[in-house]
Amino acid sequence: MTAKTVLDSLKPLPPDAILGIMQLYRADDDPNKVDLSVGVYQDESGRTPVLECVKRAEADVYAAEDTKSYVAIAGNAGFNRGVEALVFGADHPALADGRVATVQTPGGSGAVSVAGHLVQRAKPDARVWLSDPSWPNHRQLLGLAGLSLEQYPYYDRSAKSIDFDAMVGAVSGMRGGDSVLIHGCCHNPCGADLTAEQWQVLADLCERHGVVPFIDIAYQGLAEGLEADARGVRLMAERLPEVVVVASCSKNFGLYRERVGSVSVVSPDRERNRTVASNLSNIARGIYSMPPDHGAAIVARILADAELRTLWTEELDEMRDRLNGLRRLLADKLAERGTPTDFSFIANERGMFSFLGIGREQVVRLREEFHVYLVESSRINVAGINQGNVDYVADAIAAVLSD
Ligand SMILES: Cc1ncc(COP(=O)(O)O)c(C=O)c1O
Structure with missing residues (x-):
């Protein structure tokens, strides 16, 4: 027997659930198979393309680049200013007052992590409240930042709407200094978004109870449009002295693997803003030291160039219109089939x-009998739905619901 080593104390962990389903999908050679499990945008042909605006900006970045030396702990300053204007709106009073500190991060995940460490450092006994359900990695990232996590009710699975x-x-029952993590738009995983009126009510409540909004806006532009999708963030940053905002360029710029995101923190005044900025940089330094530059340089270029920016918004509109069109199409196809739900x-x-909203058994039947994952x-x-597979998917769902 070999002597026990330090690593022996680790327990093997199951692979990520979604990765396991992706493996099953890849191994399935049925010609009708459909993958509805992945977490990335796909076009009509099932590809996750590089946006044309990205291709062009990337060529400009390569042509202009003359060093691979470090940029800065806070990342690309042009990117940070561009993202602040995108998320808060260029004329937002918090920006005009110099009360927003932004740091470029490795993806939205890096932003959640840096923000989590900041909250933990500022108030070690703070609790962060996650929606039930939420993106599973929120728990992982914020838990590793040492925060204690709670859950608030959000999606009512039987009513299929927000409770x-x-x-x-x-x-109303949260303690002053707690943070409430709210999805800015395109809630992952349930898709149910807050209305403008509901954001107002939440702003009132956060104000009254001293709760800090921690908003994750990973999908800006993919729900209703770039401006409408940011209304919750903008409102909270107008009404409250302290707001944490994490953003991602993975989906709306299609830059997934380049790892581009940001964390912006709104402070009550300039002095505290400087303190927050220094702490954000210090935390980033302690986790990964410097963020990757390539994707952020691309985003900075797109946001700064009128032509590229127009092209980007057109490509983003196309993605959003496709998603919303597919939603209507699938709902109509299921209605045509007279499903019990x-x-x-x-x-x-x-x-x-x-x-x-179907049961686990029906999910398994979809996979095993119909090759729909x-x-x-x-x-x-x-x-993952397209014109070619929507009838097949609707038939399969109707079949597993009918018996
Ligand atoms: C709600 C939410 N936040 C943040 C992210 C982070 O994405 P990334 O780290 O790839 O930018 C995701 C990605 O799926 C998400 O769904």
């Missing part, structure tokens, strides 16, 4: 994800 009264009740909620939700929670990625 806003329950959410209001939970926020009313699926019209799919057309009203936003972004890439929705829960079908979704994650166990019945979350689907709407972008």
Whole structure:
């Protein structure tokens, strides 16, 4: 027997659930197979393309680049200013007052991590409240930052809509200094977004109870449009002295593997803003030292160049229109089949994800009998549907619901 080593104390962990389903999908050679499990945008032909605006900006970046030396702990300053204007709106009072500190991060995930460490450092006994359900990596990233995590009710699985009264009740019971993590738009995994009125109510509540909004806007532009999707962030940053905002360029710029994101923190005044900025940089230094530059340089170029920016918004509109069109199409196709469940909620939700709201057994039947792959929670990625497979998918869902 070999002597026990330090690594022997580690327990093997199961692979990520979605990766396991992707493996099953790859191994399936049925010609009708459909993958609704992946977490990335796909076009009509099932590809996740490099946007044309990215291709062009990338060529400009390569032509202009004359060093691979480090940029800065806070990343590309042009990117940070561009993203602030995109998320908050160029004329936002918090920006005009110099109360926003932004750091470029490795993806939205890096942003959640840096923001989590900042919250933990500022208030070690703070609790961060996650929506039920939320993106599973929120728990992982914020837990590793040492925060204690709680859950507030959000999506009512039987009503297939937000249980806003329950959410209001939970926020009203939070302690001053707690943070509430709210999805800015395109809620992952349920697709059910807050209305403008609900954001107002939440702003009132956060103000009254001293709760800090921690907003994750990973899909800006993919619900209703770049401006409308940011209304919650903008409102909170107008009404409250302290707001944490994490953003990602993975989906709306299609820059997934380049790892581009940002964390912006709104402070009550300039002095505290300087303190927050120094702490954000210090935390980033302690986790990964410097963010990757390539993707951020591309985004900075697109946002600064009128022509590229127009091209980007057109490509983004196309992705969003496709997603919203597919939502209506799938809901209509299911209605045509007279399914026992009313699926019209799919057309009203936003972004890439929705829960079908079917049982685990039916999810397994979809996979094993019909080669339609979704994650166990019945979350689907709407972008996996196309004109060629929508009837097949609707038939399969109707079949597993009928017997
Ligand atoms: C809600 C949410 N936040 C953040 C992210 C982070 O994405 P990335 O780290 O790839 O930018 C994702 C990605 O799926 C997400 O769904």
